[in-house]
Amino acid sequence: MSRLRLVIFDVDGTLVDSQGDIVGAMHAAFGALEMAPPARADILSIVGLSLEVAMARLAPGLAGETHQALVAHYKDAYVGARQAGHSGPLYPGVAEVLDRLARQEDWLLGIATGKSRRGLTALLEAQGLTGRFVTQQVSDFHPSKPHPAMLEAALAETGVDKADAVMVGDTSFDMDMARAAGIFAIGMSYGYHPVSALTSADIILNEMAALPEVLGERWGQGA
Numbered sequence: 214m215s216r217l218r219l220v221i222f223d224v225d226g227t228l229v230d231s232q233g234d235i236v237g238a239m240h241a242a243f244g245a246l247e248m249a250p251p252a253r254a255d256i257l258s259i260v261g262l263s264l265e266v267a268m269a270r271l272a273p274g275l276a277g278e279t280h281q282a283l284v285a286h287y288k289d290a291y292v293g294a295r296q297a298g299h300s301g302p303l304y305p306g307v308a309e310v311l312d313r314l315a316r317q318e319d320w321l322l323g324i325a326t327g328k329s330r331r332g333l334t335a336l337l338e339a340q341g342l343t344g345r346f347v348t349q350q351v352s353d354f355h356p357s358k359p360h361p362a363m364l365e366a367a368l369a370e371t372g373v374d375k376a377d378a379v380m381v382g383d384t385s386f387d388m389d390m391a392r393a394a395g396i397f398a399i400g401m402s403y404g405y406h407p408v409s410a411l412t413s414a415d416i417i418l419n420e421m422a423a424l425p426e427v428l429g430e431r432w433g434q435g436a
Contacts, residue, residue, distance in 0.1 A: 215319040218432055219373040220424075221348075221364060221396075223382035224326040225260050226404035229336065231301035232257060234294055239271070241290035242283050248272070257405040261327050261384040263357035264288070291332070300339040304403065306422035311345060313425050317434065321371050323348035325363040325380065325390070330354075347371060359389035364396055379431070381424065388413035399427065 225231045236256050243250040251271045259267035268283050330351045337343045348370045350363035380391035383404020391398035392413040400414030
């Protein structure tokens with residue numbers, strides 16, 4: 214019997230191009246409190262962190278009530294946009310690659326994201342990906358990336374050894390999380406952090422379509 218392998222994906226900036234939704238909700242949150250919104254680049258720099266940690270970085274030094282109000286307004290704006298039918302598209306090649314990897318009998322797919330449970334469930338439903346990922350780690354139950362808790366939980370749930378797992382993401386938070394967990398880190402250059410920030414990546418790919426070949430070479434199996 215072949216050993217189980219686990220491919221863990223980040224979501225925003227890796228599977229889904231949700232920057233329009235994120236930036237729009239952030240502008241709405243700051244606007245609700247009559248505060249100037251952060252620059253687009255600053256907003257994208259915090260994608261992947263848990264929302265409360267991300268908001269504290271974007272607006273440091275705020276009183277607790279103001280910080281919580283920003284978080285609440287962001288959630289309301291994001292949910293409102295989703296209910297209105299706004300959802301960022303999958304990046305090119307993502308659907309095909311997920312289908313291809315799922316056909317490998319001993320390869321499991323997982324998620325480690327800064328999204329909430331509610332947010333991830335809604336996104337997977339919108340993208341037709343419900344049931345695709347056997348382990349789904351979200352911000353509700355773990356410290357924010359780059360703490361390795363999400364990856365450690367994914368390994369524990371699936372029974373896969375860290376040597377047989379990879380983390381696929383687009384930010385330094387993803388790569389640093391993988392390094393902290395002792396998992397091979399695959400960076401995607403098309404996401405929200407510049408390649409120069411992905412210093413903990415073991416390899417950097419320019420497109421999702423290249424992932425199956427990389428995994429096949431690493432694990433000695435075709436995908």
